[in-house]
Amino acid sequence: xxxxxxxxxxxxxxxxxxxxxxxxxxxxxxxxxxxxxxxxxxxxxxxxxxxxxxxxxxxxxxxxxxxxxxxxxxxxxxxxxxxxxxxxxxxxxxxxxxxxxxxxxxxxxxxxxxxxxxxxxxxxxxxxxxxxxxxxxxxxxxxxxxxxxxxxxxxxxxxxxxxxxxxxxxxxxxxxxxxxxxxxxxxxxxxxxxxxxxxxxxxxxxxxxxxxxxxxxxxxxxxxxxxxxxxxxxxxxxxxxxxxxxxxxxxxxxxxxxxxxxxxxxxxxxxxxxxxxxxxxxxxxxxxxxxxxxxxxxxxxxxxxxxxxxxxxxxxxxxxxxxxxxxxxxxxxxxxxxxxx
Numbered sequence: 001x002x003x004x005x006x007x008x009x010x011x012x013x014x015x016x017x018x019x020x021x022x023x024x025x026x027x028x029x030x031x032x033x034x035x036x037x038x039x040x041x042x043x044x045x046x047x048x049x050x051x052x053x054x055x056x057x058x059x060x061x062x063x064x065x066x067x068x069x070x071x072x073x074x075x076x077x078x079x080x081x082x083x084x085x086x087x088x089x090x091x092x093x094x095x096x097x098x099x100x101x102x103x104x105x106x107x108x109x110x111x112x113x114x115x116x117x118x119x120x121x122x123x124x125x126x127x128x129x130x131x132x133x134x135x136x137x138x139x140x141x142x143x144x145x146x147x148x149x150x151x152x153x154x155x156x157x158x159x160x161x162x163x164x165x166x167x168x169x170x171x172x173x174x175x176x177x178x179x180x181x182x183x184x185x186x187x188x189x190x191x192x193x194x195x196x197x198x199x200x201x202x203x204x205x206x207x208x209x210x211x212x213x214x215x216x217x218x219x220x221x222x223x224x225x226x227x228x229x230x231x232x233x234x235x236x237x238x239x240x241x242x243x244x245x246x247x248x249x250x251x252x253x254x255x256x257x258x259x260x261x262x263x264x265x266x267x268x269x270x271x272x273x274x275x276x277x278x279x280x281x282x283x284x285x286x287x288x289x290x291x292x293x294x295x296x297x298x299x300x301x302x303x304x305x306x307x308x309x310x311x312x313x314x315x316x317x318x319x320x321x322x323x324x325x326x327x328x329x330x331x332x333x334x335x336x337x338x339x340x341x
Contacts, residue, residue: 001025001316004327011328012049017240022315025326028062028138029292029311031276035304038272047298047307057145058210061296061309063239067232071294072242075205077262077301079105079129084123087250091189094205096297099248103203104189105261111178111196116248118178126185131301134210136204137193138168149174156315158202163213165202172196183196195272207241217244241296251294277316278331281314281334284322289315291331 001021005011014026032043038084050061056076075094081087087107094101106122129135138241140161148155162171170184170193178196187193191200201214208214215238227306228234240247253274259267272294279290294309 002323002325004325006327006329008046009277009328010046010049012051012186013326014062014064017316017318021318021326023318024141025314026062026064027279027292027312027314027326027328028128028295028309029277029328030061030307030309031260032305032307033270035267037120038269040306042276043305045307049309052127053095053210057207057241059207059241063236065233065236065239066295066311067236067240067247068238069250071248071297072239072240073132073205073246073248073251073297073299074207075133075246075259075262075301076301077259077299078209079131079262080127084127086127088125089124090261092131094246094299095256095258095260096248096251097255097257101201101205104187104191104192104207106183106185107329108185109183111172111181111183113179118175119167120193129185131186131204131206133165133202133204133206133209135166136165136168136202137170137187137200138162138165138169138202140166143177149176157201162202165204165209165212165214167209168202195235203245204243205246214244215240253294257299257306259296259299259301263304265304265323267299267301267304267306272308274331275310276285276331277310277328279312279314280327281316282323282325282327283316283318 003013009031012028015243016024018024019213030049032047033040034043050057053060060125079092081090084278086265090105092103107126109120109123111118143158143160145157168184169182172181173179175196186204218228218237219234226234251272253272254273257270275291281288290312292312294308295311296309314326
């Protein structure tokens with residue numbers, strides 16, 4: 001089996017065999033675009049494919065299973081108010097075609113006692129808030145040894161964690177432990193926290209922490225077994241980097257994309273292009289071409305950069321004495337590097 005990359009784009013391939021009858025190549029290509037003078041161009045420096053899990057991308061770029069017909073979207077960057085002025089509250093917006101997502105971003109707040117009631121302090125003006133799960137609802141902390149709240153039951157020191165987002169803040173179990181706890185700075189505007197025991201689903205657009213139970217939010221128990229909803233296999237979605245509400249139905253070429261409220265300037269005018277690459281598979285005298293599918297959109301608002309991750313699963317019959325060649329080449333029109341705005 002021979003694999004050739006005739007493009008300037010990073011390529012990662014996993015080689016395998018299927019039933020000893022086919023040579024199989026699971027191929028991932030990442031193509032990075034930069035915002036330049038109000039338009040978008042193929043970046044001179046292409047981001048590498050993260051073939052292993054990392055801090056920035058907990059599941060990497062190449063999970064060994066992928067859900068069918070899904071494009072995941074992740075967004076990193078820093079929330080800033082227009083003119084770089086301090087802000088107490090702001091909104092950020094992400095639009096992918098007809099799909100709109102909005103988050104409410106606030107300055108720092110804490111639970112304070114007023115008489116016998118707990119109330120949130122007013123948000124303090126801040127210059128920036130990173131798009132990070134550390135600023136979303138959740139948290140983890142060590143409970144000191146003593147009696148469990150509201151009981152006469154002794155307990156040792158215990159690590160308490162919000163399973164949906166142990167990296168976050170604002171999660172408390174008992175009112176006696178709430179005073180002085182910091183509230184999250186990133187919220188769903190439709191689920192604002194008003195009481196100490198509100199339990200919203202954490203919201204953030206950055207890559208999902210590997211330990212988050214949100215990875216299992218698509219699972220249902222049927223007949224004592226874990227299954228995906230609507231007959232979907234249970235495991236592939238658990239290997240994605242995007243939060244559940246940014247695991248979108250396959251994003252097609254021609255889809256517009258906008259990000260506002262993150263980075264120095266709004267990211268507008270990006271239109272998902274047709275694949276800049278295509279595969280040619282040859283086995284003996286037989287050959288065919290195949291275009292990859294868009295499986296991930298990675299947006300870095302601070303760098304004004306968007307990376308598209310394309311995937312193809314290729315195979316060729318195993319015939320003794322036949323040469324099998326998989327070639328990645330540039331699609332026609334790649335020389336026109338500026339995308340439409």
